[in-house]
Amino acid sequence: MEIRPILSALMRSKVSMILIGLQVALTLAIVCNALFIIGQRLDLMNRPSGMNEADTFTIGSIGFGQGFDVRSTITADLNLLRGLPGVAAATTTNAFPLSNSGWSSGLSLAPGQRTSTANTAFYFVDEHGIAAFGTQLVAGRDFKAEEIGFRTPNDEQLPRVAIMTRALAKLMFPDVADPVGKSFYFGGDDDAEPATVIGIIDHLQAPWVGSSIVDNALLLPSVLTGGSSASYLIRTEPGRRDEVMKAVEEKLGTANRSRIVRGLRSMEDRRTQVYAEDRAMTIILGSVIVALLGITALGIVGMASFWVAQRTRQIGTRRALGATRGDILRYFQTENFIITTLGLIVGGVLAYAFSLWLMNSYQSPRLPWYYVPVGFLCLWLLGQLAVLGPALRASRVPPAVATRSV
Amino acid sequence: MFNYYLQLGLRSLRRNPILTALMVLGIALGIGASMTTLTVFYLMGSDPIPWKSSKLHYVQLDNWSPDEGANSDNQPPDQVTYRDAVALMDAGKADKQAAMYKISLPVQPENPDVKPFMALGRATYADFFGLFEPAFAYGQAWGRDQDAQHARVIVLSDQTNETLFGGGDSVGKSVRMDGVDYTVVGVLKKWDLRVKYYDLTNGAFNNPEEFFMPFTTAIDTKRRSTGNNSCWRSPGAGWEAYLDSDCVWIQMWVQLDSPARQEEYMAFLNSYVEEQKKLGRFPRPLNNRLPDVKQWMTDQEVVSRDVEVQVGLAFAFLMVCLINTIGLLLAKFTRRAGEIGLRRALGASRRQVFAQFLIESGVVGLSGGLIGLALTGLGLVAVRSLYQQYANVTHLDWTMVLMTIGLAILAAVLAGLYPTWRACRVQPAAQLKM
Numbered sequence: 001m002e003i004r005p006i007l008s009a010l011m012r013s014k015v016s017m018i019l020i021g022l023q024v025a026l027t028l029a030i031v032c033n034a035l036f037i038i039g040q041r042l043d044l045m046n047r048p049s050g051m052n053e054a055d056t057f058t059i060g061s062i063g064f065g066q067g068f069d070v071r072s073t074i075t076a077d078l079n080l081l082r083g084l085p086g087v088a089a090a091t092t093t094n095a096f097p098l099s100n101s102g103w104s105s106g107l108s109l110a111p112g113q114r115t116s117t118a119n120t121a122f123y124f125v126d127e128h129g130i131a132a133f134g135t136q137l138v139a140g141r142d143f144k145a146e147e148i149g150f151r152t153p154n155d156e157q158l159p160r161v162a163i164m165t166r167a168l169a170k171l172m173f174p175d176v177a178d179p180v181g182k183s184f185y186f187g188g189d190d191d192a193e194p195a196t197v198i199g200i201i202d203h204l205q206a207p208w209v210g211s212s213i214v215d216n217a218l219l220l221p222s223v224l225t226g227g228s229s230a231s232y233l234i235r236t237e238p239g240r241r242d243e244v245m246k247a248v249e250e251k252l253g254t255a256n257r258s259r260i261v262r263g264l265r266s267m268e269d270r271r272t273q274v275y276a277e278d279r280a281m282t283i284i285l286g287s288v289i290v291a292l293l294g295i296t297a298l299g300i301v302g303m304a305s306f307w308v309a310q311r312t313r314q315i316g317t318r319r320a321l322g323a324t325r326g327d328i329l330r331y332f333q334t335e336n337f338i339i340t341t342l343g344l345i346v347g348g349v350l351a352y353a354f355s356l357w358l359m360n361s362y363q364s365p366r367l368p369w370y371y372v373p374v375g376f377l378c379l380w381l382l383g384q385l386a387v388l389g390p391a392l393r394a395s396r397v398p399p400a401v402a403t404r405s406v
Numbered sequence: 407m408f409n410y411y412l413q414l415g416l417r418s419l420r421r422n423p424i425l426t427a428l429m430v431l432g433i434a435l436g437i438g439a440s441m442t443t444l445t446v447f448y449l450m451g452s453d454p455i456p457w458k459s460s461k462l463h464y465v466q467l468d469n470w471s472p473d474e475g476a477n478s479d480n481q482p483p484d485q486v487t488y489r490d491a492v493a494l495m496d497a498g499k500a501d502k503q504a505a506m507y508k509i510s511l512p513v514q515p516e517n518p519d520v521k522p523f524m525a526l527g528r529a530t531y532a533d534f535f536g537l538f539e540p541a542f543a544y545g546q547a548w549g550r551d552q553d554a555q556h557a558r559v560i561v562l563s564d565q566t567n568e569t570l571f572g573g574g575d576s577v578g579k580s581v582r583m584d585g586v587d588y589t590v591v592g593v594l595k596k597w598d599l600r601v602k603y604y605d606l607t608n609g610a611f612n613n614p615e616e617f618f619m620p621f622t623t624a625i626d627t628k629r630r631s632t633g634n635n636s637c638w639r640s641p642g643a644g645w646e647a648y649l650d651s652d653c654v655w656i657q658m659w660v661q662l663d664s665p666a667r668q669e670e671y672m673a674f675l676n677s678y679v680e681e682q683k684k685l686g687r688f689p690r691p692l693n694n695r696l697p698d699v700k701q702w703m704t705d706q707e708v709v710s711r712d713v714e715v716q717v718g719l720a721f722a723f724l725m726v727c728l729i730n731t732i733g734l735l736l737a738k739f740t741r742r743a744g745e746i747g748l749r750r751a752l753g754a755s756r757r758q759v760f761a762q763f764l765i766e767s768g769v770v771g772l773s774g775g776l777i778g779l780a781l782t783g784l785g786l787v788a789v790r791s792l793y794q795q796y797a798n799v800t801h802l803d804w805t806m807v808l809m810t811i812g813l814a815i816l817a818a819v820l821a822g823l824y825p826t827w828r829a830c831r832v833q834p835a836a837q838l839k840m
Contacts, residue, residue: 065584
């Protein structure tokens with residue numbers, strides 16, 4: 001393949017070449033970074049919460065009036081829930097993963113310690129908590145029924161036993177093979193009393209999905225009531241969630257008239273909502289990528305068509321002088337390859353510059369190196385496909401055109 | 407002449423329909439993407455109360471732990487303690503002032519057809535209504551004396567009034583909430599806020615509350631905040647200990663009518679904190695702040711990073727579309743060298759050819775802008791369905807419509823400059839020879 005005539009032809013239409021090259025460059029820079037952001041968001045959205053989300057839902061109860069007895073209501077509700085057909089486990093809890101609202105605090109290793117060793121979310125649950133979350137106890141034991149007490153947010157004393165996630169245990173006791181039986185303190189008061197780790201669960205997310213402590217959760221044996229309200233976490237037998245949800249809402253609604261039952265939501269629903277912004281970002285960036293590739297491809301088609309039209313006579317002359325159709329096809333494809341490559345080289349630099357800007361302005365991670373070479377391959381392919389139509393048309397120009405004058 | 411060129415432009419659009427469609431589509435897509443993101447960006451960040459935003463100040467006091475700050479960037483906590491809120495209210499040094507927090511209460515309607523429901527409310531002071539100026543449909547705000555009396559009074563939103571009383575004048579009627587009766591003193595008109603700037607801690611895009619009641623009444627009935635609550639040390643047991651603690655859960659706004667008043671108030675805050683330091687509170691260095699509405703919105707990052715990145719990407723996309731348009735216009739104009747040569751030979755000046763082709767680019771821009779406007783509308787519908795909480799910031803107003811069309815024409819004319827300049831350089835002789 002003779003490159004020199006292509007280059008000299010390109011030099012004569014420098015502006016068009018620069019325009020297509022710039023377009024390819026910007027496309028590469030945007031597509032690489034947008035794809036990278038999409039990838040990060042997908043990773044975030046696919047992180048497991050540690051719960052059995054498919055079969056689990058939540059519902060809340062808020063009593064009103066002076067005479068409302070929250071403790072007896074919770075006891076009655078839980079008995080009712082656990083007796084319903086299809087219910088595998090039920091507990092009260094103050095918060096759930098994926099809910100973005102809850103209680104967190106620092107833990108320390110010694111009384112009087114000034115800054116905490118690790119921060120964690122608190123889940124106040126009863127002895128059915130681990131079963132209701134659907135997480136795995138990997139060491140130690142579960143709570144016993146006699147360890148569960150009622151408490152309000154105004155009570156000071158926190159329980160003396162706790163179950164923590166493996167991730168939290170690793171932060172608290174990095175060098176300890178078996179953290180069960182270890183002590184820790186809530187906060188850093190000088191006269192704080194220790195609490196003991198009685199069990200380790202595999203994994204359970206904190207309520208805040210955007211937080212740096214999302215893997216740190218501490219289960220505490222208590223029924224926490226915020227005034228007259230309570231919330232329940234219910235896991236059903238596989239596949240029976242929707243049916244049980246309906247039954248639970250109805251049964252709780254009629255069981256006690258001096259309260260409001262609300263917040264009936266599946267964990268799946270919570271997952272969709274809590275990641276709505278990330279999902280939106282992936283859809284928007286995805287649309288930008290598609291539109292951008294489309295525009296760039298159309299730009300190449302338009303430009304190539306124009307060049308073919310402009311050079312019809314030269315093509316005819318070449319054909320008359322013995323060039324085959326394949327030669328003409330290859331000519332336009334090589335030309336496109338050269339322009340695209342020049343654009344891609346500029347685009348590669350732009351892509352890293354863009355990534356640097358995102359890193360500085362938004363603390364986003366560095367663009368992994370392989371995005372750019374993969375982008376090269378995709379845009380080479382896109383360019384070749386886009387130019388194929390006009391190039392085929394050029395190859396069909398009959399040699400006789402050369403003899404015609406305009 | 408302008409009309410004639412406009413006609414020529416329109417006719418030329420029809421002559422090369424595919425090339426023209428590509429150009430118009432390119433501009434339309436670029437404009438649609440940029441204006442969609444720009445609208446969200448602009449409405450999120452725009453001043454929610456322009457006539458007095460510089461007079462409204464949020465109060466930040468640094469009562470945090472001696473060992474670590476409330477935030478990594480040395481900002482004080484974003485709310486204040488009960489002790490400090492009440493002390494500042496009692497001092498009354500600002501032109502208007504209101505401490506407030508978010509509550510939720512079960513409403514027990516008298517009408518048996520309406521089921522009991524949970525209502526989100528705001529416990530605040532009488533000045534709240536003077537600070538943020540919601541309009542009243544019936545009645546008025548409660549008075550400062552009722553703040554002092556812990557009066558069982560309530561102001562309803564239009565929606566709550568609709569639910570409970572069918573939308574009529576309900577002033578003087580009573581509403582039972584969690585076993586306590588409250589007398590309605592006022593009903594608000596529909597209050598649309600793009601950004602709920604007075605409580606950015608608990609959701610910048612939430613709707614205003616369903617009812618408002620005196621702060622003192624809510625404290626009297628031991629209503630905890632259902633919003634954000636942060637403590638750097640354990641508050642101790644019981645309600646009184648909680649009120650006395652260093653936990654922050656209250657928002658505090660003041661109105662200061664002049665820069666001099668702002669300075670006075672800052673001095674007052676600093677002396678207040680110095681006094682508290684003598685009592686063993688406020689262990690950190692003096693770090694009080696009084697951001698105004700816009701500063702507070704910036705501090706709290708109301709405009710999300712995602713939206714900023716989207717605006718950046720959309721404009722980069724618009725740039726690609728414009729580069730594309732330049733190339734296509736160049737192709738189109740070059741093809742018409744013969745026509746240009748003829749016009750020049752017949753006596754048209756370069757300036758006239760220039761005007762003609764620039765207007766033709768403008769026509770492309772206008773067409774692209776009109777389609778882009780439709781795409782912007784569709785884009786906003788899409789954004790609304792993707793981000794439900796952005797319902798209040800995804801509307802086109804007249805400014806944005808005009809800006810869309812204007813930007814499209816400007817972009818197309820800019821894109822047309824180089825191709826037009828090339829077109830003007832056509833030598834009449836070279837084209838007429840053949």
